[in-house]
Amino acid sequence: MQCPLPEPQLRLLRGQLEAIVLQSNEVQTEQSLLQKLGLHLTSAPSDPQLALFQRHFIVQHLLYQLQLQWAEQQFAWLEIGLAKVQLHTYQAQQPTEYDQGRAGYYLDWQHFYQMSSATLEQQLDDFWRYVQRPAEADPLSLQQACQVLQLSWPCSLLQLKRQYRSLALQYHPDRGGDGEQFLQVRQAYQRLRTEFR
Template sequence: MPDNPLLAPIARLLHAHPEGLSEYALMKQLEFDGLHLDQDADASPELLLFRKHFLIMNALYRLRPVLAEEGFEISISALHIQLHPLDSFHHSTETAIIPDDQPLRDYYLDWSEFEKSSSDYVRALLDGFWQRYMSSDQRGEALAVLGLQERASTEQIRIAYRRLAARHHPDRGGDADQFRRVREAYELLMV
């Protein structure tokens, strides 16, 4: 694995900010300290940001075992990165809310993910994210139309659809627009 130039600067910044900092603040501090992470002038802004993010996350996950030998654990999220003394970290209530991040760790430690990054690759990642985001948003709206909670089963969706479709069917004097919304919600949820 190639040497990540951010290992030492990030370790220094984490020790200098015991209160922790966000990934954005970390990125800005690295740039302020003179580390230019956007070396490729031909890369799109999205690709440059992806590469900066990847380098930071790769460095954080590579620093975990090094800092553990020094008696520290790193909690890692985009919104808050912080060093904790190992004793207080493992005995605090925070450990109960920190999810297992093995899939993320594996991704960011796989240098081939960085090497294969291109503007098209990053665009596809972003498109996939927005499609998942929009579909989850649409799913919530569809569930609301049917009067259901987030964890509704397929059978509950069918029952709610049949009940509302019967109530709003235009042939039975119901509202055609509401019937259409109920049908569209059902179709979206059953995909």
Template sequence: MSTDLTPNPLIPELLALLREHPDGISEFSLMKALEQHPAFADLADEYQLRLFQKHFMIMHGLYTLQTRLWYEEQLRVEISPLSVRLYTEMIAETCDEACLPGAGDTLREYYLDWQQLSATSAEDVQKLLRGFWNFCADPDARRSAFQTLELDEDASQEQIRARYRQLAARLHPDKGGDSEAFIEVRRAYELLRAGS
């Protein structure tokens, strides 16, 4: 799918915000900074659907920038729930779509499909939220997350955060680590943060 076919009105402001925050910025901070953007004026009245639509537009813009900046300026956009960051990285001139950050990432593909914005109803958002909280409350999922982080199940949030940072530093693909293991560690960390 070509992201250039769907102009996202948030892209110029998102890029400016990323450049203003070289150490990273949270999605929440991006949403607050863009709160008065005209693109948000005609969204749904229902609160949770409206919040989802804002989130979707921001994520679509970030993933679009991830692709554009990789090819146009050899800059990389790292997208995670806690921080979005713009940084430079040397890339091979022969690099193709397979080495694009996030290539093969189904979440990325979802957010790059602009039709998801209008196709998602308030009921869909409620189902997503219920599924998320059910997953977070699932003791087997939590147990597995603790195992992934190699922590006891009574670990504090500080211990979880410290262990995540330790593993992320070792496994991050940009530091020569295992990208699949890094993703699993990230998922485990997000699950344990959300369920606290």
């Protein structure tokens, strides 16, 4: 599948990204890279989470292209984490199986086009279920969950989803928000979702 951006624009973004990464020896967050690149899609979807995913996908695609190029040239090793990137001196490193899987995903434009709002929501649900802390033996009560999400009960599933998206975007750590507050919002959302099953 083809890139969603014209080739000249993609080359320009890649050059800008390369310059940003090479000019800093510090860890770069994906959010800071997105801000420095000023990446905005002209045909972005109306769902803000899907639009954020598309921007994220393009940056990850370019980062993995740079990682492959620099490894082949034995120039440097670009460590690409979930939300951060760091440049290291080259040392004949082999990417882990996990990293190879992520590279394969982000280097294939088919994954960009196949993502829908519903699929993204399910993947985010699965991810947060996976990373949720097991130490939390006390689930939130209905009232506590409503307070966290600033909702009155009863509410509709549509109201719940809209409020969750709004607060998740506000508190998301990649957007400069509070990680603890983001987790609370996520847990409250999951608690209230159980009321609609």
